[in-house]
Amino acid sequence: MTTLETQSLTIRFGGHVAVDAVSCAFRPGELTAIVGPNGAGKTTYFNLISGQLRPSEGRILFDGADITRMTAPLRTRAGLGRAFQLTNLFPNLSVEENVRLAVQARSGTHYDMLRPWRTRRDLIDRADAILDSVALGSRRSVAATALSHGDQRKLEVALMMALEPKVYMFDEPTAGMSVDEVPVVLDLIARLKTDTSKLILLVEHKMDVVRSLADRIIVLHNGRLVADGKPAEVIASPIVQEAYLGIAPGKSAA
Numbered sequence: 319m320t321t322l323e324t325q326s327l328t329i330r331f332g333g334h335v336a337v338d339a340v341s342c343a344f345r346p347g348e349l350t351a352i353v354g355p356n357g358a359g360k361t362t363y364f365n366l367i368s369g370q371l372r373p374s375e376g377r378i379l380f381d382g383a384d385i386t387r388m389t390a391p392l393r394t395r396a397g398l399g400r401a402f403q404l405t406n407l408f409p410n411l412s413v414e415e416n417v418r419l420a421v422q423a424r425s426g427t428h429y430d431m432l433r434p435w436r437t438r439r440d441l442i443d444r445a446d447a448i449l450d451s452v453a454l455g456s457r458r459s460v461a462a463t464a465l466s467h468g469d470q471r472k473l474e475v476a477l478m479m480a481l482e483p484k485v486y487m488f489d490e491p492t493a494g495m496s497v498d499e500v501p502v503v504l505d506l507i508a509r510l511k512t513d514t515s516k517l518i519l520l521v522e523h524k525m526d527v528v529r530s531l532a533d534r535i536i537v538l539h540n541g542r543l544v545a546d547g548k549p550a551e552v553i554a555s556p557i558v559q560e561a562y563l564g565i566a567p568g569k570s571a572a
């Protein structure tokens with residue numbers, strides 16, 4: 319069973335404590351939304367979990383192992399998946415080629431001159447299924463660099479899916495998308511949620527998105543974990559509405 323836990327996780331930048339002794343355990347089958355005002359430490363917390371940053375103090379446990387000092391690539395290999403903006407893309411290769419390469423990397427298959435890629439029906443089918451699930455089947459021949467912003471975000475999700483992670487980490491997955499592109503990504507995350515062995519973390523500002531997807535919400539403020547609970551409870555809590563989501567008491571959080 320996949321488990322992920324941070325214990326007293328802290329990072330300081332000079333004198334500024336961006337993430338301050340955050341202790342939190344995440345469970346499989348649960349989508350946890352991480353919310354809070356700008357500068358609260360949400361992305362920094364993500365960077366600590368995925369290994370882009372090393373904590374000043376505290377520990378990260380993943381499937382029972384202490385991964386605090388593990389490099390980001392090793393964390394990815396261990397099953398921590400994060401959608402990164404474009405960094406894992408080959409911009410001049412097509413959408414399909416990008417996804418196939420990610421599927422191939424996951425399968426551990428290396429380039430084999432005696433066995434052309436097209437003979438690997440299993441890998442091709444897997445790549446096709448992923449392309450369809452992110453609604454990029456019709457864009458498969460387009461160079462990654464030529465995609466619209468929304469389609470590039472979908473491709474990032476596709477590459478993460480190809481790696482079959484145990485943990486999916488989404489940092490504002492619909493940011494910058496047009497209104498008609500948003501539902502595809504939300505549907506996709508909702509479908510990922512149906513696999514109860516997976517654990518999903520979502521940093522999101524839009525409360526309607528949080529409300530529709532989250533099983534649990536944690537609130538960060540000034541780097542501290544200040545609320546943790548079921549969405550209805552956390553959203554309704556006056557202190558969160560007023561102080562952390564910037565909503566006057568009595569008004570809707572949407």
Ligand SMILES: Nc1ncnc2c1ncn2[C@@H]1O[C@H](COP(=O)(O)OP(=O)(O)OP(=O)(O)O)[C@@H](O)[C@H]1O
Binds near residue numbers: 331359361
């Ligand atoms: N590499 C860094 N060096 C110095 N300060 C940093 C660094 N990364 C983040 N910070 C600071 O840490 C704090 C938390 O930033 P972070 O980006 O994690 O907030 P956030 O909650 O994700 O905000 P937003 O919702 O605006 O994306 C901010 O004050 C930010 O300026």
